[in-house]
Amino acid sequence: MNAPARSPLSSRIAAPSADVRSLRQRVESQARHIETIEGRLRQTMADAGLRSETVELLPALPRRAITEYQQRVWKTVAAEPVARADQPPAPPQTSWWPRHDETAPPLVPAPGWSCYELANTTAKVLGISVFGLTEERLHEVLALIASQQRKTRDFTPVFLTSSTAFHLFRHHGFAFEYLPSADRRQNVTGQQDWHDYAAHRLELICRKWALARIVCFGAQAIGSW
């Protein structure tokens, strides 16, 4: 992995003013406060046996592809077919073949509510691979990472996940990238092998967030999902 170095305080990341720092500290403090109150509320309600009934309904709806659709009969002028190479090579990116390739600095991920003071700082960014984890296990890992982050206050995580339980990441305010698992991508095949595509996606993710390294949780390594 060749992640670009995150330059200290680049032009996009200005040092925050005292007011901004103070506000960020306040967000952190409020987040902890809310966390505590919510926990207390949940416990109290559980002790009192108070709970609502939740009905979850996500029916699979079939396609209703339009059958009455009829393309108008157009006047057509035929021509020779257009040539295409079966597997085009990657175009060169060299000084002797200058190509347009817009570049941008890496993005700064959301730091999470409990370490919000790290927002828009140059703290190192770690990829946290959680592919294949159950929702329960994912919950535990997120709590673990949040706890570790609170202790060290020197990193921002970006989770790499195959779970659609995005609310878990949202709860902590953590950044995440989603790649569908094998069972979710059966319907449509791509133009190239999925693993090649996933490798390119991963490479892009690494550059986009300037991941310093990737820490894996669970049995599914990156690229095997």
Added chain:
Amino acid sequence: MSSNLYDLVIVGDLRFPGGTSTCMAQEIRALANASYRLALVHIPTRRFNRNQQFHNHLQACIDEELCDLVDASETPLRAELLVLHNPYVFTEAPERRPQIYAATKILVAHQPIVDANGVPYYDAARVNAVCEDLFGTGIQWAPISAASRANLIAANLPYPILEEDWGNLIELDHWQADRSRPVGLIPVIGRHSRPEWEKWPATREDTLLVYPARDDIDVRLLGVAERLQSQIGEQPRNWRTYAFNELDPAQFLRSIDFFVYYHHQDWIEGFGRNIAEALASGCVVILPPHFQSVFQEAALYREPGDVVPTILEFYRDWERYQVQSDVGRRFITRLCGPDAHLKRVRRLISAAPVHPNETDGFASTLAAVKPSNPAKASIHEADVTVVGDFRCYGETAWRVAHEARIQAAAGYRTALVHLPGQRADVGPVIHPAIDACVGEGLATPLDPASTLIHTRLLIIHGPESVLSGDPQPVPRILADKIVVVVDQSPVNHPPPYDLIRKDRLFRTHFGGELYWAPVDEEIRHSIVEHNADVRLLDSTWTPSLALPTWRTRPRAHTVPIIGRSSLAGDRQWPDTAEEVEQVYPANGELVVRVACAPALRSVAGGPPPAAWQLFHPASTDQSKFIDNLDFFVYYAGNGHKELPSHAIIEAMARGVVTILPRHLKAQFGTGPLYTRPQRAIAMVHSLFARQDAYDDQATHAARQARQQFGANIHKARLRHLIGDAIKEPYTTHRRRANNRVLFVSSNGVGLGHLTRLLAVARRMPEPVEPVFATMSQALQIVEQHGFPAEHIPFHAYNGCNIADWNVWLSKQLRQVIDYYAASTVVFDGSVPYSGLIDAVGPDPDCRLAWIRRGMWRPEQANDGVIARQQHFDLIIEPDDIAATQDNGLTVENRHAALTVAPIRLLDEDELLSRQDAAEALGLDPDRPALLIQLGAGSNQDVVSVTGRILQTAAAFPQLQPVIAEWLMAPHHLDLWPGVKRLRGYPLSRYFKAFDFAVGAAGYNAFNEAISLALPTIFVPNDQPEMDDQRARATHAEANGAALCLDDPQTTDLSQYFEIMLNQDVRNHLKTNCARLTRANGAAAAAGAIADYLM
């Protein structure tokens, strides 16, 4: 006995007087500088006197401790690589047996095996046997040049031959010489070599042919012996001769201009180190043609009789001399510089096994070095090679791109060599149309500085810039035929260039027959008039385009779109502002689009009108730009020269009615319509109003374009010039199957964008396969519908810099589009991101549609947002039941959109009956039920409003309240024990279970509630970034179809509940809902996407 370990062991007779020892010494210096551990082993042969000293260059290496001189008969050596120099050394077994163990063993064949008559110089089988006996099996023979390789192959050598040549190393700095001017007032030619007979021409006549006795040429020869002197007899007055080693060769070479080397016809020169030294010194080198396989473009190859005229020609044109000198220096740097040798050694050592095992090591090494066709390994073969500055904006780029496509389709292999020139009117990067050919694999770009190309046809564009000196590299091309395309008269060209001089230069450097090909008759006359000597192609080089199948298309817009594409510059436009306004009006009666490069800054002396829509070729594919026009209208100023011919033809070919001034009829034939500029816009309106007449004209133009400017024109001229393609034509198929649609939704406050896309996607006609890329965190509902989905993290969630985020968005979208091979992208969102436009705009195979709901708030500053509509191929505006209240920006831009009925996810027949819905939700169907769906709460306080609603509901014991929990809600707290919560999608499927609802008035919630007749108390979200929800809610209330809460925090809700619990009231509301309702527009939107874009 322990052995000493080295990286390399170099073995030979260190007393060789000539090239072999010099070569060994150079290799030792290069390797020692690169920190290799080296051992040098001397094996004395009977060829030299026992007392003869080591070659002084090798002795210097030993003295400088660049290597260890080791007696390997005493000290066993172990190494990664063993290099044995010169087969002569191993024609007999040495007296003392060396003990050397190496994984890889190379025997450098400094001498050929047989001479030109097939007489052997040595017994190769014996040499190989001696080497194997001494060092083990698996010796690889390394030729020192292409000629040496050919000699080994011709001798049927039954042993492995190394895949790459073991080129001689030259210490380049040592040979450096100044070639900015000639040595003297007349040409000085010369040579240096050993004095043996085989190194010189066979007869006096042969010798004097190339080293002439004449007063206007100086001849200087180093290495002359008595035999030559006796052959020549009296030495010509213009000769100066020196004995072997009388002068330092480097110093000698600095005293001559031309190195002329001809030898005995029986002799085969393995490499020609003296030639390489002359090239390193910058001499222009003239050789007999058989050397071409070794020195390629570095030298001039002439029969003996042509030597003197060539010398005089180059001496008179010193600029040309310098170009050739530079070509030779560059070549020898590549071939004989230390880098080449170090790479070779690195490869060989890395191929060696980590723990050398004699047998296994040999097997693996041998398997790796079997050459398939070693003689041709380093030359790129092409049918057509195109040379030019590919950053240009004008006609050249389109000509190159279209011709490359035609060549590929016909099976001609195309190479592209980009030579950046000094012109100012070029972009920073390769023109996108040319780059697209490379991206699609239709042409191969090659590095001009390092790749040697053999081509059947070389096409040169912009001759004034080719071979024009630094900083441009000199391309290494050997051509059978050359065509120079001339699109501007050399005389009028700014600056003018000498066509005859270019003609000579191109022929010298690229070889082959050369033809000049004017693109029109005017330029042909100009060339003939000023340059009668050059050879002209019989026919003009007319534009020839690769044109796809075309069909007439429907229109989604109601105001004509006219446009043009051209270069920038005032002369491209009518001369006065009045004339510009006449043809390209900015008064809103039609849409004017201009694709222009460089960016359009000035028209008729002023800035371009703000109402015009401007495009740049780098961000919008030209074919898509033209496709989206109704009329291509081109009028220019007086005295204008460069026409956008390819764009005009492409417009005709794509069925865009083309309107031109009358004087262009001779050039473009009957396809376009011709009229005076004053009449052009009237013609536009007249045809736009009559679709059938428009279609007839478009069809006629499309046919004419194919007849006059189709692919057959270019194919015919290629066949005429170089014959048929050798390769089979490409398999012809579309890169994208045209049945994948990528639906992209932005991240709204609710699920509106995603729901509309789902509604359309599930109605796409077979065999379309929808795929999603969504910024919404409710991605699971896409997968619930069975569609593959990718997630794009939204900038607001992470608080990213938006400009940077757009760049990364573009990159991710390009990956997704390529992987799923999407031919259409359908976006639903309020703001078309620049990253989205950048990802799709330049892609010729992908169209872009925008599903854009209305009801934008008038106070929102959305001018910049709406301006982006020009980048969409199709805009679909789903109607809104409250559309009469719409005062937003989309209303005045509706002429650009196709309007369909309100889009809903479900049709009425998909709703569950009251009984089934109530059962699914666990409700009593005989008691009234209330649905509370206030939205995600992302930007407003829905908790306290929900609390008030539940508090009110508690006063009605029969009422069953159900809270719809938003899939995207930030928290899932159980705040209301005992109340049923519904987590589901789509909620409308269960509407019949409810008697009334309290809900937000977003697009989907509102249109679903009214269309599906669910009596609702609307609570509009009045946040400034939202659409105009209050207008919707009040419209429904005004029409007696719903109620609207002014302020949910203060209004007495119990009154509203009492009203809603009245069956008569609910029936009244339902009746009015039915009056307002519209059919579901989702199917129409799906059909339009298929019809317009696929």
